[in-house]
Amino acid sequence: MLLVLWLLNIARVRQAEQQAFARAMPGFAARIAQTPRTAGQPRLLDWAWKETGAAIGAQIFETIVYDESDEIGRPPAALSAGWRARASVRLKDIAERIGHRNRNDEVDVRRIDDHFYLVTETIQ
Incomplete structure (x- = not known):
């Protein structure tokens, strides 16, 4: 019974996250459209989402x-040198943690939509 309640809670949390992402999507799309590609490189943008x-x-x-x-x-x-160079400017802290994980820190990258990812950093 506890397992079922736990799974239902996870489903509710994920649904709430998806709804929040859907509400924020017009703002994301507008910023992406306003951001030119630099030297033909793929765009790399970020938005602070939550902090606890x-x-x-x-x-x-x-x-x-x-x-x-x-x-x-x-x-x-498997990250290319080009991605690392773009990320070192745009996603400095995230890029450093992905490449050099402290044994107590954790970085989780989860795809949530086309080209969109949720990066969760747990810092001990």
Whole structure:
């Protein structure tokens, strides 16, 4: 019974996240349309999404990332030098954590829509 309640809660949370993303999508689309490609490179944009945590315990940062190349979804060893260069400017903290994970910190990248990813950083 507890497992069923837990699964239902997860489903409700995911549904709420999807609804929030859908409401924010017009703003995302407008910013993407206004952002030119630099030297023909794929666009890489980010939006702060959520931040939780306290002075004691883990801090959790969620960022929505639009990556036209979809490289952010690859394993760290498969990221191209071009992506790393773009990310070092645009997604500095995220890019550093993806490439050099501290054993206590965690970075999770989950695809949520076409070229959109939810990056969850858990900092211990």
